[in-house]
Amino acid sequence: MDTTPGVPDWVAPALESVLGRVSVTAAEAGDRFPLFADPGSGRWTTTGRGSWTGGFWAGLLWLRARHTDQGTDREAAVRLTGRLTDWVDADTATRGLILWYGTALADTPEAAALRDRAAHACQGAYDPRLGLVPWGSAFGGPRLLARVDGVPGMVPLLASIDPRAAESHLRRHLELCLREDSFCWSWRYEEPVGWVPCDDPPPGWSRGRAWLLLAVADAVHRLGADDPANAIRRLVPEDAVPPADAAHPAGPLDTSAAAITAVALLKLGHREDAMVLLDDLVHTHVTDDGRLLNGCYDLASGTATHHELVWGDFFLAYALAALTGLVDPHEA
Template identity: 55%
Template sequence: MTAGDWADRALAAVLDRVTVTEAEVGARFPLYAEPADGRWTTTGRGSWTGGFWAGLLWLRARHTRKEAHRLAAAACTARLAPWVDADTATRGLIFWYGTAASFDTPETAVLRAKASRACLASYDARTGIVPWGSALGGPRLLARADAVPGLVPLLAGAGPEAATVAAAHLHHHLDLCLGPEGARHHGRPRPAWRFDAATGWQPCDDPAPGWSRGEAWLLLAVADALLRPEVACHRPERLAFAAGQLLELAQTGRLVPPNEAARPHGPVDTSAAAITAVAMLKLARVRAPQAQAYTSHAVAILSRLVEDHLTGPGGGRPAGMLSDGCYDAAKGLAVRHEVIWGDFFLALGLAALGDLLDIIRV
């Protein structure tokens, strides 16, 4: 697929912003940036978002082909290593997106393999999932929509046993989030569930149904599963039905959704839109009859993000910021900000349009 000049210019602006961010944060990891001046709030270890910063550095290295940029991306990825043994299903986000856009150096391949094995070892046969875990605080036995993307492709490439676990993990989340209980809340998926030994799975209030990224994360996970025969062969009819449910929500909703469906006129979440666009580009590669429609929808989302939410030169703010992302709407934390995963998925979508990389591999 090819993009017009607008996509090329937008990608260059986002990646130029990466260089500005790199100078500001040093060896720390950016989380979200103030909308007024682009100043980043950072973390020393990376949290669940660290892989997106590493992924952005890899995308910059692919774009510029500069050795210094490749070395910076490799160094950042190496700093993710302490998360290999952390008790969290977000290792899928950390290690898939932190390595998939790389040049597949021996170091990144080894790190990804270690992370795959560690996640496989964390699989809980009683619940049928790799639990959300305790590393980020709160109850350990949670099933959350953001525990699935990244983990499906991370496990899928680690052998038959791991691919079976990837399918089980995905389908248990789909059954919970999209099943009869989940669908009763005004037609929106329930993105979070807690396991109780006495009563089984119980819905959680946070994140609530209508959380913008819940549906986007699930659609991305389904797209990744459909692209991998070793995962897609498990319950194919259920997977296709889930894809249809999520696509209907994506295609009938706004291009840039509100960060909470309960507040349709409130702040939007550009990061959710960017995730959805990438998922649609992936689905276009696996569903030939609908490929043009999915690609057109993805391009419409990316174009809207660039036209309405990507900062340009001048105006007192750094250029290349994807504004109006949301870190945590329930807590009122950074609800109109640039967020690092929003930048990543916007850059990934634009890079795929411009044929910088194959969308299937990331």
């Protein structure tokens, strides 16, 4: 593969390898959605409807289709994206993750219509009293939550039709999550006291910082917001690949958080910093057959703590594709 001027010669082969892995995953998953894969065997644990990660699998299929320019790959991406339709009316703020990343790279009228339907559904769920789209009840538990993983994807999705709601959604989460002395990634709304902090996810959760940084990067571009330098400084981790929980520095890492951060940095124009993260990921954590290992799904429950994660694959592939020029950093 030809290399792009100014891009290290390892980037294009890495992208080729990661997208080659997508074809292997597609053959194994069939009509199901991959979630995480065993680090030894590479076998995937899958879901029937995709859960909150289904959009990342659709996004990977669209990246593969753009890379190969093969009709069969495009058809597979179209079919999978259509299966996300059931999530449009689901009561969950993770519709941002599912329906933004599942459609943003698609180039069909059907995908554009699905994205527009999703944006209007999320606008309808926006609560002006709370200043955000609540976490929702689709996955159980209390509905009136503000969780950091309900911000990425939701910001660009809302921004496409209602910039004020998008900005309010982000600002409220920034106010809640970035306390002066620590992080708090989840809050429950209770009458009459208002917002009450929750301890799950814990303050040291790696993806809390990554998800919020990604949302900030999208807001800077799509909402014309001032670059919130202080927030960015706090959200970029000191370690290239952070521990899954900062309270357990000797515990598992989370490469998926690093891949998300790399995409956010590319969006913010911090290209050299993104390259440092990607260099570490590719040369330390990606196998010869394109698997990004050492992602941590859930440390507290011990679920998939050293695994390949579908969203980690997506953000790594997206960052590499942005470096090669296959996609624009702001496309998704």
